[in-house]
Amino acid sequence: MSSPLPIRARVVLLCGPSGSGKSLLAARSGLPVLRLDDFYKEGDDPTLPQVVGSSDIDWDHPLSWDADVAVAALSQLCATGRTSVPVYDISLSARTGSEDIDFTGAPVFIAEGIFAAEIVERCREAGVLADALCLSRGAVTTFRRRFLRDLREGRKSVPFLLRRGWRLMRDERSIVARQTALGAYACDRDEALERLADASRSTREVIGDVRVPGSPPRPAAEPHDVTAPHS
Template sequence: MSPLSSALPPATARVVLLTGPSGSGKSSLAARTGLPVLNLDDFYKERTDPTLPQLGGGGTDWDSPLSWDADAAVAAIDALCRTGRADVPVYDISVSARIGASGLDLGGASLFIAEGIFAADVIAPCRAAGLLADALCLCGRPTTTFRRRLVRDLREGRKSAPYLVRRGLRLLRDERSVVARQTALGAHPCAKPEALARISAAGAPEAVGAGVRS
């Protein structure tokens, strides 16, 4: 990843990176906090990007970190922490393309959530830049995650039904290894109640800027 610019002003906000398997409830939990939320899924690469990873049986592997623009995500987090505002893409998963852009403003908040399945991949640069308040990985029963993910993806028409079922079964098999990888990258594995408690603690004036807690 490219280094963050030293010309930017000091950070006045910190980020909680919220990761977990697809369907683990990251978006709903982030909304419950009442904090500003950066949707990291908006940093997926365009379907025409030649660097997109491919599955062995054909098709793009959208569950690989290589399908995601980590540098752009870190740049947006850095801008939010230092200036309180960032321009972010708007991504349409159903067509695998960016369809626009929008501005995210923290409104003076000193803490915000950045959530997505690849959030753990930017723990290291955010920590190194002094931007990290905490990093959490939502965990639950794989069968519950499978049902929640499939219902959501079908309701939103993210991809065709056969594709979603095949992907869901593959992710069901791989869920424990996904959590293990995210944990190895530095995310604390927990259920929703503990995640909410840690986010609340990170928002306390004395906690902001303290870095990831052990």
């Protein structure tokens, strides 16, 4: 990942097992959020991996996710504050459109998803990484949260959700170990909020008011309160 344009923002990559509370934490932070789940491959992609010994697609394998497209979007956001991202429907395993997002004026944003750790090194090499966090709450808690969320949202069939949930509960320790080995820092919700506040402060000091040549003056950023939940 390389950006020929001056860096206007940096990213905090937020990973963790499915159901660990990443989306809730990101929303509570008050920072702009990029949903990395929108970069899943479509269900008819021939490169999708399967669960060993099953006909199920392994949506928890990094190869089910388009890292190159995600990194390109992150690079553009860090350079210009704007990009276009796909809108993905997990229940359909398909992209249903695209969305233009604008983080102009925010020196830090969050990119959250179960595969965020996969791009830690690429973001670090590009100089756009503010921090990388791995949220963990324990296998039983994440199993319950994940199953109730996926059932409520109708993401997949109940048998599929149960098979996936049982497999992920058994594998949670190794999932966290992999994400931390890739460069994410394992922490709970409270420590994650503290590190987000630190990342926001330090990035403001480093980046200052750098802007892309030819772009309009950047409006003053509103202060972000990383301790107060959204209404």
